[in-house]
Amino acid sequence: MAEKSFKYVVVGGGVAAGYAAREFAKQGVKPGELAIISKEAVAPYERPALSKAYLFPEGFARLPGFHCCVGSGGERLLPEWYKEKGIELILSTEIVTADLAAKTLLSAAGEIFKYHNLIIATGSTVIRLTDFGVQGADAKNIFYLREIDDADKLIEVIKAKKNGKCVIVGGGYIGLELGAVMKMNNFDVSMVYPEPWCMPRLFTAGIASFYEGYYANKGIKIIKGTVAVGFTADANGEVKDVKLKDGRVLEADIVVVGVGGRPLTKLFKGQVEEEKGGIKTDGSFKTSVPDVYAVGDVATFPLKLYGEMRRVEHVDHARKSAEQAVKAIKASEDGKPFDEYDYLPYFYSRSFDLSWQFYGDNVGDTVLFGDNNPTSPKPKFGSYWIKDGKVVGAFLEGGNPEENKAIAKIAKLQPPVESLEQLKNEGLSFACKI
Numbered sequence: 001m002a003e004k005s006f007k008y009v010v011v012g013g014g015v016a017a018g019y020a021a022r023e024f025a026k027q028g029v030k031p032g033e034l035a036i037i038s039k040e041a042v043a044p045y046e047r048p049a050l051s052k053a054y055l056f057p058e059g060f061a062r063l064p065g066f067h068c069c070v071g072s073g074g075e076r077l078l079p080e081w082y083k084e085k086g087i088e089l090i091l092s093t094e095i096v097t098a099d100l101a102a103k104t105l106l107s108a109a110g111e112i113f114k115y116h117n118l119i120i121a122t123g124s125t126v127i128r129l130t131d132f133g134v135q136g137a138d139a140k141n142i143f144y145l146r147e148i149d150d151a152d153k154l155i156e157v158i159k160a161k162k163n164g165k166c167v168i169v170g171g172g173y174i175g176l177e178l179g180a181v182m183k184m185n186n187f188d189v190s191m192v193y194p195e196p197w198c199m200p201r202l203f204t205a206g207i208a209s210f211y212e213g214y215y216a217n218k219g220i221k222i223i224k225g226t227v228a229v230g231f232t233a234d235a236n237g238e239v240k241d242v243k244l245k246d247g248r249v250l251e252a253d254i255v256v257v258g259v260g261g262r263p264l265t266k267l268f269k270g271q272v273e274e275e276k277g278g279i280k281t282d283g284s285f286k287t288s289v290p291d292v293y294a295v296g297d298v299a300t301f302p303l304k305l306y307g308e309m310r311r312v313e314h315v316d317h318a319r320k321s322a323e324q325a326v327k328a329i330k331a332s333e334d335g336k337p338f339d340e341y342d343y344l345p346y347f348y349s350r351s352f353d354l355s356w357q358f359y360g361d362n363v364g365d366t367v368l369f370g371d372n373n374p375t376s377p378k379p380k381f382g383s384y385w386i387k388d389g390k391v392v393g394a395f396l397e398g399g400n401p402e403e404n405k406a407i408a409k410i411a412k413l414q415p416p417v418e419s420l421e422q423l424k425n426e427g428l429s430f431a432c433k434i
């Protein structure tokens with residue numbers, strides 16, 4: 001059986017792996033020391049593009065255009081870059097067994113990989129309706145979106161079912177972004193979700209009413225307060241109808257499901273400490289097992305700003321945690337100190353002509369400001385979250401780069417607030433003057 005040995009192995013070839021590779025190169029990794037092992041067939045890329053420009057009907061993004069690290073304005077790492085640096089990209093290779101005590105990984109094809117330091121960057125997988133035994137959920141043309149292969153399959157069916165009907169199950173990130181791109185592809189789109197408003201884990205009712213109104217004006221039908229309980233298929237096994245719990249039936253040529261993700265930690269179960277559904281790490285992303293680090297979606301790490309352990313499933317954290325882990329590994333080899341991870345949560349999304357950013361924590365009272373009328377020619381509005389008399393979170397739709405910087409700053413500095421009324425009146429200018 002083939003066996004290969006490396007000083008550093010990153011298991012997983014997504015966003016965190018790409019940023020880890022760049023940081024290793026900055027830190028002077030030597031040829032042959034680092035390997036990235038990925039189930040995917042392509043070099044690390046900026047995953048958020050898959051639910052946005054990758055699916056546009058025109059002017060779409062394709063690889064190699066969005067390989068890491070272009071998403072944060074950095075260098076684009078093409079497969080040749082890895083070759084030049086002597087970093088081994090081991091693609092289309094799924095690790096099926098990890099023995100952390102023996103420092104050994106085994107692939108589905110039977111290759112053995114040995115390492116001195118391991119970085120776990122396996123990310124998340126989607127939650128499938130078949131996991132809950134939803135009737136007919138294995139019909140053809142029911143899609144999930146996590147990897148580039150999923151997006152490619154969706155593109156094929158978009159072409160095959162031109163101008164057809166699409167039902168989106170789920171009103172989170174993926175649901176909202178996919179609802180928009182399917183509409184841009186000229187599908188008749190319905191969105192179904194059980195909550196009283198979209199993105200309830202982040203949006204307030206006031207924020208959500210803008211997006212729901214905007215989507216409705218684009219012709220997207222929004223069906224709230226119910227769930228998909230079954231699907232019927234035609235003679236070819238292709239989805240035909242979506243049955244809802246409230247008795248309604250929606251015709252569908254394509255169904256896209258976005259009902260959440262689950263961190264891929266199962267390879268390491270029982271071998272490493274876990275917390276809050278992820279692999280527990282310290283501020284350098286070191287796990288409970290010596291020489292093993294975990295970054296990106298799988299890591300539950302100390303979020304210094306809020307004094308608690310958190311797991312964050314967003315691209316900005318995947319990038320920064322990977323860089324932090326590599327810096328920590330190199331610093332500990334050189335016996336040098338390194339800065340503690342001091343992360344400010346940052347999420348964003350884009351759909352149609354809209355674009356929002358959020359920084360900080362969405363806890364406490366909220367104040368909505370600005371113009372959130374979905375029919376405005378240039379809507380610009382936001383929300384602050386206020387806890388213990390301080391602004392702890394800020395959301396902004398339609399901000400320019402300076403304004404987005406201002407809301408980031410306010411979420412980090414957490415200035416005191418005299419009255420919610422004053423905050424509402426001042427709106428964005430409150431953040432801009434800090």
Ligand SMILES: Cc1cc2nc3c(=O)[nH]c(=O)nc-3n(C[C@H](O)[C@H](O)[C@H](O)COP(=O)(O)OP(=O)(O)OC[C@H]3O[C@@H](n4cnc5c(N)ncnc54)[C@H](O)[C@@H]3O)c2cc1C
Pocket residue numbers: 011012013014015016017037038039040047048049050051093094095096121122123124145146147173174264267295296297298312313314315316318346347348349350
């Ligand atoms: C469609 C989509 C859109 C998104 N949009 C946004 C957005 O707009 N804003 C935002 O903040 N975040 C967004 N996210 C979330 C963001 O992309 C993730 O948080 C980020 O990719 C996590 O990085 P990661 O490296 O931890 O995992 P991933 O990027 O998911 O990479 C994990 C990699 O590990 C590989 N892998 C897993 N198991 C194995 C194994 N056993 N063997 C070998 N390889 C393995 C996978 O194939 C994959 O290549 C989006 C996510 C998706 C899916």
